Amino acid sequence: MSRLEAKKPPLFISKPLMRDAVSQSLSLLSGILKSSYGPAGRLKQLHNGVGGCVCTTSQSSALLGHLSLSQPVLRVLAASVRNHVSRFSDCGLFTAILCCGFIENFRSLNVAPFTVIKISKHLLSLCMDHLKSEACGCRVSVDFSSVETLVCLVRSILTSKPACMLNKTEVDHLTSLVLKAFIFTVPCHVETNAVLGKCVVIPVKGRRVVDSTVLPGLLIEAPEIQVGKPLAVRRTSSNVIKIALFSVSMSGDGSNHEEGTIAVHPGVSLEVSELNQLLNVGKQLVKDEVGLVVCQKVMHPSLKQYLKEHGVVAVDRAGLSLMEPLGRVTGSQPIASIHLLPPGCYGSLEDLCLESFASKHFLHLIPGDTVICSLILCNRSETAWDELKRVCETAEHVLQLTVKEPLALLGGGCTETHLASYIRHKSSSLPASTFQDLGCSQTQYQLVADGFCRSLESVARSLSHDGEEVLTDVVYGHCWLVPSGSPCVSRWSDLVSRCGCGVSGNTEDLSWSFLQGHSGTPVLQGCPKEPSVKVADLRTLDCFAAKCSGLQVALETANLILDLSYIIEDQN
Numbered sequence: 001m002s003r004l005e006a007k008k009p010p011l012f013i014s015k016p017l018m019r020d021a022v023s024q025s026l027s028l029l030s031g032i033l034k035s036s037y038g039p040a041g042r043l044k045q046l047h048n049g050v051g052g053c054v055c056t057t058s059q060s061s062a063l064l065g066h067l068s069l070s071q072p073v074l075r076v077l078a079a080s081v082r083n084h085v086s087r088f089s090d091c092g093l094f095t096a097i098l099c100c101g102f103i104e105n106f107r108s109l110n111v112a113p114f115t116v117i118k119i120s121k122h123l124l125s126l127c128m129d130h131l132k133s134e135a136c137g138c139r140v141s142v143d144f145s146s147v148e149t150l151v152c153l154v155r156s157i158l159t160s161k162p163a164c165m166l167n168k169t170e171v172d173h174l175t176s177l178v179l180k181a182f183i184f185t186v187p188c189h190v191e192t193n194a195v196l197g198k199c200v201v202i203p204v205k206g207r208r209v210v211d212s213t214v215l216p217g218l219l220i221e222a223p224e225i226q227v228g229k230p231l232a233v234r235r236t237s238s239n240v241i242k243i244a245l246f247s248v249s250m251s252g253d254g255s256n257h258e259e260g261t262i263a264v265h266p267g268v269s270l271e272v273s274e275l276n277q278l279l280n281v282g283k284q285l286v287k288d289e290v291g292l293v294v295c296q297k298v299m300h301p302s303l304k305q306y307l308k309e310h311g312v313v314a315v316d317r318a319g320l321s322l323m324e325p326l327g328r329v330t331g332s333q334p335i336a337s338i339h340l341l342p343p344g345c346y347g348s349l350e351d352l353c354l355e356s357f358a359s360k361h362f363l364h365l366i367p368g369d370t371v372i373c374s375l376i377l378c379n380r381s382e383t384a385w386d387e388l389k390r391v392c393e394t395a396e397h398v399l400q401l402t403v404k405e406p407l408a409l410l411g412g413g414c415t416e417t418h419l420a421s422y423i424r425h426k427s428s429s430l431p432a433s434t435f436q437d438l439g440c441s442q443t444q445y446q447l448v449a450d451g452f453c454r455s456l457e458s459v460a461r462s463l464s465h466d467g468e469e470v471l472t473d474v475v476y477g478h479c480w481l482v483p484s485g486s487p488c489v490s491r492w493s494d495l496v497s498r499c500g501c502g503v504s505g506n507t508e509d510l511s512w513s514f515l516q517g518h519s520g521t522p523v524l525q526g527c528p529k530e531p532s533v534k535v536a537d538l539r540t541l542d543c544f545a546a547k548c549s550g551l552q553v554a555l556e557t558a559n560l561i562l563d564l565s566y567i568i569e570d571q572n
Helices: 020-034 058-066 072-089 092-108 113-131 150-160 168-184 270-286 301-309 322-328 382-404 413-429 434-440 440-462 545-562
Strands: 011-014 044-048 052-059 139-140 198-205 212-218 218-221 241-246 290-295 314-316 347-348 351-355 360-366 370-379 407-410 469-473 478-484 513-514 541-543 568-569
Touching: 011 545, 020 058, 020 072, 020 092, 044 058, 044 168, 044 545, 052 382, 058 072, 058 092, 058 407, 072 092, 072 270, 072 314, 072 440, 072 541, 072 568, 092 113, 092 382, 092 545, 113 413, 113 440, 150 168, 150 382, 150 541, 168 198, 168 212, 168 370, 168 382, 198 212, 198 218, 198 322, 198 382, 218 322, 218 351, 270 290, 322 360, 322 370, 347 513, 351 469, 360 478, 370 382, 382 541, 407 545, 413 440, 413 469, 413 478, 434 440, 541 545
Parallel strands: 198 370, 241 290, 290 314
Antiparallel strands: 011 568, 044 052, 139 407, 212 370, 218 360, 241 347, 351 360, 407 541, 469 478, 469 513
């Protein structure tokens, strides 16, 4: 017997943010995230040391999902951001960069963490109240009777990820497809509790992006069905196609039996018995005038042949991911047993036809009224397709969020710099009672407010990847980029044309100033004004719900990490 090793005591790490290893890891992660941010963000190639797939991306979900983080502090940060992305799909990099900025700026202050947390929560409430007020200068109402704002919102998402490798024509084509797919998922007859549908993405790799298309209904890949022949499908007396959906294996190999012992009488073949039961199911389906049978798993060849001889189309290996949309398209209930067909389990279709894309053959399920559609998504390479799929799913989710809250925020760094300008103005005019309620001095409040604003501005500065100068104007508080290598001029208006979001132009005397790294931006003479937003001028928009949540998650996570006194690690 080998000698048992004595248990090691746990490792106690006090004040983890003061350790050099944590500071260096946080700075490195912040640099990786900042360099990935925006349409000009640099791509990251992620792979492990023993082979496997290589991921080329600039998306937060892929980055944080593939990075191996050893520091507990960074794992907390990554978990918070990934949870945010799982709920909102968008603004993951914004949340992560802002959280890193809060931690870096707050920990350097000579203010107790408890006081920093109280003040930062008050600053967050000022931001949220401003964003939700009608007077907010970085908020845009989304009018669903016009597609212009929606087009800008979707285009902003598609162009934010350079790994998709899209040109302008492809961006325009995909923008219209995503909007069309979204419209298909909106119910025609709105009830009290209306539920949006779903867009199922069908992969076609190695084809041009402009070959992508969207179809109402659902596509199921059916490689065994011959395309050249007309599709003969059985219909009911009311001229609809009845469908049965099986979630159980119909292979006849006994894989449906639960663990335990099966008693078989002498002379009885289990395989023959199960095949007979499958054929009995087939006879019942034919008797019930079923025209289409879809099985999530494998179907026995003899059952397939029997159904085919009786005009019933049979498709197996549909997969788990299609079961939910199949049920919604057809109204059928998944059948979980080959021994019982419950009443009311069948669904119906208006029509069934064949579609071919590239070398793939599909059955096109066409219902009478549906909120399910199929987006046939093409791209030239597998890496670009994977990135594009995530982007299109994000765009669909953002549109769904916008239906619930028809608002958007100005993009291109303008919301961040506007909020920083607003907080600087607001914090300079607070009554003395505010500091008393928070239990802090005015100096402490101003220090935390300045760190809060510099964190917001660091997100806007992250949009510069090629040495561009980042400016802000003192009228609207918007973000402006000056191309690197620009000649020295007496007026900034000779170098800039429009701000990051596109709303403000250089026709006004806006008095630009540099967005400095640590010295801060001068306090505005007054509260930043609300520009007159023309939809035609909009370049970039962000999801309102996702960005508001990202702002809250970033601060709450930073405060949690700042409040850590000990990290206790088990050494066994």
